[in-house]
Amino acid sequence: MAEVSQLSQDAREFAVRAATIVLRENNCHFLRVDKENFNRILRDVEANTVRLKEHGKDVLILEKITSNTKQVFSSHFKYTVMAGTPQKMLEHLLETRLDGRGAMGGGDNFIIATAQDPFLDDFLLTHIVFLPTHQLIEELDKYYNIDFSNQDKEFVLACKRRVIQFVYRWVTTIRHPVFEDDIAVEFLEDLATALENDIMQFDALQEEASLMHHVMSQLRRYQEDRKAHEGQKWKLPPSGQPISLFSAGNDTNRTIIMPQDDIIFRVYCADHTYCTLRLPVDTTAETIKIVAADKLKIREDELLLVEVKSNGERVVLKDNDISIPTALSINGRIFVSPKDHLDALTCLSEQEEATQGIEGDIEMFGTKELAYYMTLFDWDLFWCVHEYELLYHTFGRHHFGQITANLDVFLRRFNEIQFWVVTEICMIGSLSKRVGVLRKFIKLAAYCREYQNLNAFCAIVMGLSNVAVSRLSNTWDKLPSKFRKLYTEFESMIDPSRNHRAYRVSVGNKTSLDGLVNFEKMHMLAQTMRTIRFCRSRHLVLDPPSPKSEGEVKSYISCLRVIDNQRILTGMSQKLEPRRS
Amino acid sequence: MPEQSNDYRVVVFGAGGVGKSSLVLRFVKGTFRESYIPTIEDTYRQVISCNKNICTLQITDTTGSHQFPAMQRLSISKGHAFILVYSVCSRQSLEELKPIFEVIKELKGPDLSQIPIMLTGNKCDESAELREVSTSEGQAQAAEWGISFMETSAKTNHNVKQLFQELLNLEKSRNVSLNVGGKTNSRVAKDKCELM
Numbered sequence: 001m002a003e004v005s006q007l008s009q010d011a012r013e014f015a016v017r018a019a020t021i022v023l024r025e026n027n028c029h030f031l032r033v034d035k036e037n038f039n040r041i042l043r044d045v046e047a048n049t050v051r052l053k054e055h056g057k058d059v060l061i062l063e064k065i066t067s068n069t070k071q072v073f074s075s076h077f078k079y080t081v082m083a084g085t086p087q088k089m090l091e092h093l094l095e096t097r098l099d100g101r102g103a104m105g106g107g108d109n110f111i112i113a114t115a116q117d118p119f120l121d122d123f124l125l126t127h128i129v130f131l132p133t134h135q136l137i138e139e140l141d142k143y144y145n146i147d148f149s150n151q152d153k154e155f156v157l158a159c160k161r162r163v164i165q166f167v168y169r170w171v172t173t174i175r176h177p178v179f180e181d182d183i184a185v186e187f188l189e190d191l192a193t194a195l196e197n198d199i200m201q202f203d204a205l206q207e208e209a210s211l212m213h214h215v216m217s218q219l220r221r222y223q224e225d226r227k228a229h230e231g232q233k234w235k236l237p238p239s240g241q242p243i244s245l246f247s248a249g250n251d252t253n254r255t256i257i258m259p260q261d262d263i264i265f266r267v268y269c270a271d272h273t274y275c276t277l278r279l280p281v282d283t284t285a286e287t288i289k290i291v292a293a294d295k296l297k298i299r300e301d302e303l304l305l306v307e308v309k310s311n312g313e314r315v316v317l318k319d320n321d322i323s324i325p326t327a328l329s330i331n332g333r334i335f336v337s338p339k340d341h342l343d344a345l346t347c348l349s350e351q352e353e354a355t356q357g358i359e360g361d362i363e364m365f366g367t368k369e370l371a372y373y374m375t376l377f378d379w380d381l382f383w384c385v386h387e388y389e390l391l392y393h394t395f396g397r398h399h400f401g402q403i404t405a406n407l408d409v410f411l412r413r414f415n416e417i418q419f420w421v422v423t424e425i426c427m428i429g430s431l432s433k434r435v436g437v438l439r440k441f442i443k444l445a446a447y448c449r450e451y452q453n454l455n456a457f458c459a460i461v462m463g464l465s466n467v468a469v470s471r472l473s474n475t476w477d478k479l480p481s482k483f484r485k486l487y488t489e490f491e492s493m494i495d496p497s498r499n500h501r502a503y504r505v506s507v508g509n510k511t512s513l514d515g516l517v518n519f520e521k522m523h524m525l526a527q528t529m530r531t532i533r534f535c536r537s538r539h540l541v542l543d544p545p546s547p548k549s550e551g552e553v554k555s556y557i558s559c560l561r562v563i564d565n566q567r568i569l570t571g572m573s574q575k576l577e578p579r580r581s
Numbered sequence: 582m583p584e585q586s587n588d589y590r591v592v593v594f595g596a597g598g599v600g601k602s603s604l605v606l607r608f609v610k611g612t613f614r615e616s617y618i619p620t621i622e623d624t625y626r627q628v629i630s631c632n633k634n635i636c637t638l639q640i641t642d643t644t645g646s647h648q649f650p651a652m653q654r655l656s657i658s659k660g661h662a663f664i665l666v667y668s669v670c671s672r673q674s675l676e677e678l679k680p681i682f683e684v685i686k687e688l689k690g691p692d693l694s695q696i697p698i699m700l701t702g703n704k705c706d707e708s709a710e711l712r713e714v715s716t717s718e719g720q721a722q723a724a725e726w727g728i729s730f731m732e733t734s735a736k737t738n739h740n741v742k743q744l745f746q747e748l749l750n751l752e753k754s755r756n757v758s759l760n761v762g763g764k765t766n767s768r769v770a771k772d773k774c775e776l777m
Binding site for chain 1 (some may be wrong): 606610612620621623626696752
């Protein structure tokens with residue numbers, strides 16, 4: 001699970017470094033380039049760039065793959081796509097990357113093929129950003145059903161082959177979001193029928209028939225599986241506990257939250273009365289607002305749906321936003337309020353306290369056992385996150401009308417662990433006990449690292465570096481030096497300079513320029529998505545520690561007691577060890 | 582949980598479709614609707630007087646289905662008074678109150694006799710042919726449990742306000758009343774709302 005670490009970092013940041021400039025000396029901030037050299041570089045770049053124009057406008061920009069780039073796999077393609085219109089890029093992809101002569105490499109070679117030339121994979125992973133599925137389908141449909149009255153038969157067949165190969169790659173790469181899309185499913189059904197007719201008519205395309213057969217059987221299997229899990233219900237418990245499956249007798253953690261699943265949650269009014277709603281996860285903020293106002297009998301024209309966080313902060317939710325309940329902060333609540341009365345919204349009294357965790361005393365459990373079950377638990381949450389959810393998260397889920405619930409739950413878990421560490425330490429009055437628990441958390445971080453659960457590792461270390469904990473100097477002073485050294489080492493591993501790196505990449509690079517998609521950015525996004533895909537494809541194999549209290553530990557770590565209000569935590573900390581004046 | 586000393590909490594229980602939400606909505610908002618929307622858990626507030634001070638009556642409208650046993654126990658332990666609703670057109674709905682009463686008895690223990698509880702036969706506007714539970718049968722059940730009894734109709738607004746007034750009258754540990762008025766604002770005298 002080494003990669004999970006990488007992933008969790010990336011999941012939050014969605015980052016790939018655009019370029020690394022190595023400076024000759026430290027603290028040197030300027031890179032000096034002679035004018036002559038600068039012009040030479042510019043000329044080189046231009047010389048290696050091919051611009052395809054239509055009606056005097058650039059439609060596709062390709063860059064020559066230079067031979068001196070050190071690549072693990074060398075590509076037999078000469079050009080890589082830098083930018084282009086969505087249609088031109090698709091056309092270029094179909095014509096250069098997919099074999100129209102009917103010799104398709106097997107699926108096993110795909111990883112190597114992708115390493116050599118990631119264009120196809122990049123396109124499949126990111127097309128929803130610049131070419132929504134229904135438009136992609138339109139283009140594919142046009143390409144497949146090309147008018148062949150005055151065309152060569154081989155040309156027509158090549159077009160059909162490319163589309164089928166593309167669809168095969170698409171479905172195996174993206175999986176369930178394709179099958180969840182009604183328009184896409186209809187397209188697949190029609191394509192399968194069209195292909196059958198074409199096989200008869202042309203007496204060709206047999207290889208493609210087997211690819212299509214594979215696609216359709218995956219679709220059938222998916223549909224059966226969906227039916228078996230139809231009508232899943234989730235709940236956002238009223239006391240800030242994690243979102244959990246609300247179906248009796250279902251004890252498997254690895255359950256993906258689907259857009260049509262129901263979620264049960266409360267919506268509060270300014271006077272703290274509430275109604276409990278049960279709505280699909282993909283319900284918009286506007287619908288939640290209307291349903292809640294109707295139930296609560298609020299007759300105002302201008303209403304707002306608002307998250308009130310445990311620190312009293314109010315976040316107004318946009319009407320078109322979706323997956324609202326899953327994206328709340330840990331001890332946040334949803335309120336509905338007339339626009340003019342926003343200032344009247346206050347925290348519920350229970351928000352000022354810790355969330356209700358499962359009963360248990362951390363000192364009672366073996367540290368290794370805790371780390372082990374935390375790793376299993378986090379792994380299951382991670383496994384449910386689809387790569388697309390990162391795109392939705394980065395560009396805003398309302399643009400896609402798609403939920404990010406599984407990613408939300410995974411990110412929420414990170415914060416839950418982080419604040420759990422702070423909460424537990426700040427709740428212990430006795431100095432000697434506090435030293436013991438601090439030591440336990442450092443050990444816990446060490447075991448998480450050993451299990452390569454860097455998600456929990458980072459969360460624990462970040463919790464320990466929270467000011468409410470770090471300022472407890474009496475506690476740290478009593479900590480054996482071995483543990484203090486270990487913690488210093490851990491802290492240095494969490495490099496704050498990496499923070500927001502991805503955010504910069506995503507914000508700093510435009511998605512489209514002059515009507516052309518910035519495909520370099522898509523490539524950067526796809527790299528992170530590939531990391532996640534790779535991580536998820538692994539099996540988590542860990543040696544379980546000798547079980548002592550498996551059941552208790554499992555339920556304890558699944559629902560932690562958490563205060564996520566920094567002001568309260570700092571206040572508690574100051575009470576424990578008052579500032580020396 | 583901190584005790585909200587100013588709240589007087591009433592919890593409404595009963596099988597699905599007997600008219601719990603209708604009773605509460607008729608009382609709080611004065612409205613009635615024919616359509617049935619199953620409730621999960623909703624709360625409402627109403628200002629009342631308590632020991633001559635203003636306080637809030639918090640009414641919790643619960644679900645008729647049995648999917649939320651943990652929520653049910655929590656509402657009971659936090660509740661000060663209870664309304665147990667059945668439909669006079671459904672004997673089954675009266676039967677379904679029995680296990681709920683048992684849980685109240687279990688959780689409230691020896692305090693039970695001090696706690697205001699009303700057995701309520703709703704939909705009493707329905708025609709005689711549709712009736713399955715007679716008034717005297719309802720009375721007998723209430724007597725057996727040692728609680729009070731009333732028949733209501735949320736639809737025709739029969740006995741709805743009386744139901745809540747009567748329930749508050751049963752509260753002996755403090756003086757709670759629906760009528761807010763007179764010298765309620767006179768003095769901020771701490772009442773004994775914290776304890777029952």
